[in-house]
Amino acid sequence: MFFSGKMIYLLLFLFVTALLVMTPRRKVALSFAGISIFLVTIVSSIVSIKALISANTDSGSFLQFIQANISSLIICDKLSAFFILIIDFTVVSGFLYSIGYLKPYLKNKPEAWIKLHYLALVWLHASMIMVPLFRNGFWFLTVWEIMTLSSFILVIFDFDAKGTLKAGLSYLLQMHVGMIFILGALVISSKGFKSVSFNNLESFFQNNSNWPVFLLFFIGFGLKAGFFLLHTWLPDAHPAAPSHVSGIMSGVMIKLGIYGILRVTTYLVNDLAAIGITVIVLSAITGLFGVMMAILQHDIKKLLAYHSIENIGIIGLGIGLGIYGTATGNIMVSIVGYAGALLHTLNHSLFKSLLFYSAGSVINQLHTRNVNKMGGLMRLMPYTAWAFLIGSIAISGLPPFNGFISEFLIYTSLFNGIGNPEFYPLIVIFIAMLSLVLIGGLALLCFTKVFSIVFLGQPRTGYDEKPVEVKKIMILSKVLPVVPIILIGILPFLIIKPLMSLTGSIFGIAGTIPDVSLYEPMKFVSFGAVTLLLLVLIILIIRALVVNRNRIHVGPTWGCGYTAVNAKQQYTAASFIQEYTALTKPLIKTGFSNLNYNEDELFPEKREFHTHSDDFIKSRLIFKPADFIINLLRRAAIFQTGRLQHYILYLLLFLLLIFLLTFLKLI
Template identity: 45%
Template sequence: MIELINLSWILALLAVIVLLFVPVKYKATAAILAVVANAIVTSGLAIHALGGQPVSYVFAGGSIMGDILIRIDELSAWFILIINFTCVTGIFYGSGYLKAYDNSPKKLSMHWILFVLFQLSMVWVCMIQHGLMFLIAWEIMSLSSMMLVIFDANNPKTLKAGINYLVQMHISVVFLTIGFVWLYFQTGSFSFDAFTSYFGMNSNIWMFLVFFVGFGLKAGFIPFHSWLPHAHPAAPSHVSGVMSGVIVKLGIYGLFRVASYLRSDYLVLGEILMVVSVLTGLYGILNAAVHRDFKKMLAYCTIENIGIIGIGMGIGLVGLGNHLPVLYYLGFGGALLHVLNHSLFKSLLFYSAGSVYQQTHTRDMEKLGGLIKSMPRTAVLFLVGAIAIGGIPPFNGFISEFLIYSGLIEGIKFENMSQIILMVLTLAGLSVIGGLSILTFTKTFGTIFLGNQRQPLTHTPHEVSKLMLIPQYVIVVMMLSVAVFPQVYLQVIGHILSGFTKSVVIPQPVGFTDYSSIMRSISLYSLLFIGVIGVFWGMRAWVLRGKSQVVGATWGCGYTAPTSRIQYTGKSFSKSLGKMFNFIVIERKEYEELKPGEIFPTGKKYTSHYHDFFEFRFIHVITNRLIYSANYFTFFQNGRVQSYVLYGIVFIVAIFLLTIFNVVP
C-alpha cells in the first residue's frame, strides 16, 4: 500500500517530461491526467489514513539527511484531500480558462509543468516529517507557485507582484529554517518527532512564535499578509483559486503540526493567537470592503478567513490550557472545518471572478454591471459563494463558524475573568466580521452582476464554457454536502482530533457529541429554511397568477433621462465605512486643484486608491530606510575589476590571519 507513495512523484516527473513534448492541443489533457492520477494515489493513501491506520515510510537520505520519515496521519490526510480536490477542480477550470493561449505553446507547457509540480510539492509538504526535506518541498511549492503567478510576465505589475511574493516567501523560509536548525541543535534530529522532546524540556513559547512567523507569512496573518493582495490579483484565476484555497492553508497546516507537539504554555499561545487572529479578520474584511479590484477584494477576504481559522485554533489552545476538552474539540474542529469550507467557497469565488475577468478583461468592478443578464450561471455561482463565505445558513460557512461561535460561548463559562473578557471581545469581533462580510459581498455582487452595464466593454461578455462551469458546480455540490451532512464531517474531524495531541490523548467529551447532534439539527433547519422559502415562493406565484405584471423604468425621482452612469457605485457603497475607519484603510487621492484665476478650466483627472496600512506605514518605511542606508555602500560596486580582485585578496588574508590567531577554529 505505502509503496504507492513512490508512484506519486514518479508519475509527476513522467508528466513533466511528457508535457514538454506533447503537441499544444493535448498539453492540458496530459496535465489533467497527471494531476488526477496523483490525486487518486495520494487521496487513496489519505483515506486509508483517515480510516485509522496512519501510513508511514522511511526514505534513506544518506549521511546528510539521515532517515527521512514520510508519514500520512489523520491531520495530513485531511489537508491532502483538500489539496487534491481543489487542484483537480482548478486544473479542469484552468484548462478552459487558458484556452485563449493555445498560440503560445511554450508558455503553456511551462505553466502546466509548474502546476503538476505545484500539486506534488503541496501534497508532499503534508507528508514529510523531516525538517530539511520539509523545507525543500516547501521551497519547491513556493517557487512553483511564484512562477505560476507570473504567467503574464510581460506585464511589469505582475512581475513585481511575483517578486514581492518571492521575497516574502523567503523571509518565511528563513524563519522556518531557524526553527528547524534550532530544533536540530537542541535535539540532534531533524525529524518532527524531535519536537516532542524539545517541547517537553524547554519553554514552548519562543519556538512556536518562530514557526508562527514562518507559517504565518504563508497563511497571511497580519502583519505578514502583504503579499496576498498583490499575488492573488496578478495570478491567472485558477492559480489564485488554488493559492487562496490551499497554499495559504498549508501555513495553517504547519501551525497545526507544530501545535500538535506543544506540551505547555497553551494559554499564552492560545491568547496570542486569538488576539492576532481577531485583528487579522477585522483588518482583512475591512480592506476587502473598500477595494474595487474584485480579485484584490477576494485576497483580503482570504486574510479575513485566515483570521477566523486562527480564532478557532486559539480557542483550541486555550481549551487545552484549561483542560476543557469541549473547547479543544470545538476550536480546533471549527478551524479544520473552516479550512475545508474556505477552500471550497474561495476557490468557487475565484473561479467565477476569473470567468468575469476572462469575458470582460477588467478587474475593476466599477467598470462592470448587469452581468447577471449575459452570464447568469456565473452570477449564481458567485452568489452562492458570496452567501456561503458570509457564514450565512443554509450553506456550509455557517457550520464551521457556528462551531467557532460555540467554542467562544462555551469559553464564557470560564472562571478566569481575563479569559472571559477575551472570549466576549472575540465574539463581538467575529460578529463584526460577519456583518462586514455581508457588506463586502453585497457590494461586490451588486456592482458586478446587478444593475446596468456601467461602461461599454470591448467585447460583449458571454457565458463561459462548460469546462469552466462544471468544476464550479462540483464545488457547489461539495459545499452542500457539508451543509446537509455536517455530522459526517464532524465525525472525521473528531477522529483527527482524538489523535492530534502528541503528549496527551483527549477522548471526545460528551459535550462535543452533543454538538454533533446540534449540527444535524442545524442542517435540518437549513433544509427547513429552504423549504419555507419554497413555500412562500409558491404562495407568491399562486397569488400573482392572473394579475397584471408590468415592466417599467426604475424609479428615477422624476428624472426622465437616466443613464447607467448615475447608478450607485461600489466605491460609494463602502465610502462611509472607509471614512469611519480612515486610520486603517488609508485613502490617497490624486487630483489637481483649480488654480485661482483659471477662467477656462481644462479637463481634470481625479483618482483615489486605498493603501494597505501595514505595507504603507511599516514595510515601505523599513525598506526605504534600508535602500537609503545601502546607498552609502554603493562605492563597493564600482565596476572596476581591480577593486573586486582586491576584495578577494582582503578576504583571503583576513581568513588566513584569523586562523593563525585562532579566532576561527
C-alpha cells in the same frame, strides 16, 4: 541520507512529468498534465481516505509498492489525509477551470510558457500533497521549496502585465524568509537528535519552553498562511496570478501554512495559555484587518485576497481557542475550536476557489478587475452570477451554506469559554467573540457590495464587447465546489460526528465530550436550513398561484419621478462604502487622485479619478526597511568604480585585514 535511494522516486516523478508535459504538441502536453493530476489525485485520495477511516490514529496503510520503498519517510496520518483531500479537490477543479481560462491566452503567449505553466501546476499539486506527508525536516523543506517555486512560476504567468513580476518576486522573497524561520525552528528543536524532523518536537517540547519555538514556526508558516504583519505578499500575488492559480493558492496553498501550525500544535505540551492567547489575539486582528481592508478594495481579486486573510484569521481563532481550551482544561472549548478551524479550512477552500473562479470568469470576459467598470452581469452571465452569489453567502457565514456551520462551531467554542469565571481568560474570549461578530457583519457589507456592483443593476460604463457566459468546462468547475458547499450547509449533522472524532484523534482529546452536545444542534440547524428552503419554495409557489401572469408588469425603475435614469447614476462601490470609509478613517488611510485643474490649462486634458487605500503594514514594514537598505547599498556603490586598479586595491586591503585579524588572534 541525502541520496538514499528514496529521493529517487520524487526526482523521477518530477523528471517524468517534466518530460511529458514539455512534449512538442500543446494538446498532448495538456492531456499529460491532466492525466498526471488525476493519477496523483486518485492515488493520494485513496491513501488519505484509507488513513481517515482506519482506526489506527498514527499511520494509514499505503499501497503495497510505496509501502515497501518509502513508507518509512511518508506518514499519512489523519491530519495529513484531511489536508490532502482538500488539496486534491481544489486542484482538480482548478485544473478543469484552467482549460477554459487559459484559452484566450494561447494565442499571445509563447507555447513553451503555457507548457511550463502546466508543468508548474503538476509540480505544485504533487508538492502540496507531499508537504503534509513528510515529517523529516530535509524532505519537508525540499517539497516546501518546490511548492514555492512552482507557485511562483504560476503567479507570474501574465508576466508582461504591470506589477505581476513585482508581486511574484515579493512572494518569492517572503516565502524564503518564511522558510528560514521554519528551518531555524526545526534545527533548534532537533538539537541533539540524529536527524532534523518534526517528530523530535515531541521530546523537545517536553523538555523545553514551547513558546519561543512555536513562535518561530508560527512566523514561518504564518507567512505562507498570511497572518497579520506577515500577509503583505498576499494581496499582490493573488490579483497578479491567473484566476485558477489564485483559487488554488488561496483555497489550499495558504492552508498548508495552517497545516504547519496545526502540526506543531499537536506536539505542544506547556506554555499553552500564552500560545493560545497570542494566537487568538493575532487571529482576531488578522480577521478584522483582512475584512476591513477588503471592503475598501475596488479590484475584485485584491478584495478576495484580503478576504483570504480574514478567513485565515477565523481559522486562527479556532486554533487559538483549541490551544487555549486545552490550557484551561475546558475540553469543550478546545475540541470544538479545533473542529471549527478544520471545518473552516475545508469550507474556505471550497467557497474561496468558487469565488476566484467566478471572478476569473468575469475578468476573462471584461479584461478588467475594477468592479466600478462592471455591472449588470447577472443577465449576461447567469451561471457565473449564481455561483458568485452562493460563494458570497457562504463566505459571509450565512445559513443555509457551509460557512455558517464552521462559524457556528467557533461561536459554540467561544460561548462555552465565556462562562469562565476568571477575568483575563474572559477578556481574551470576549475580544475573540467581538471580533468574530464584527468580521461577520463586515463580510456581509463587503460581499453585498461586490456582488451588487459586479452583477446587478446596469453596466456602469458600457462594454466594448458584450460579455457572454463562459465555456461549459468553466461552469462545471464552479459546480464542483458548489455541491459540497450546499451539502455541508444543509446536512451538517452528517459530518459533525466524523469531524469530532477526527479532531479528537488528531489532537489526542478523543471521546472526552458526549456527541450529543453538538449532534443535537447540528440536527436542528439542518432542520432550520431545510425549513428555510421549503418555505422559500412554498412562498414561491403561492406567489405563482396568486399573482396571475398577466398581472405582472415591467416598468422603469423609480427615479423619484425622473424617468431618464441612466447607468451612471447608480450607486458605485465607493459610494456604497462611503459612510464606512468615513468611520474607519482614523485606522485606514484612503485617498484619491487629484482632480484639480491648473489655471494655465486652457484645454484641460482628460482626467482620471480613482480612489485607493494603502496597506499601511506594507508601507511601514516592507517598503520603509527595503528603501533604507536600498539607499544604504546605493551609497556603498561608490566603491564600484569599474577600474581594475581599484579592485586590486580592495583585494589587497582585504588580505591585509585578514592578516591583521589573524595576527591579533581575532579570527
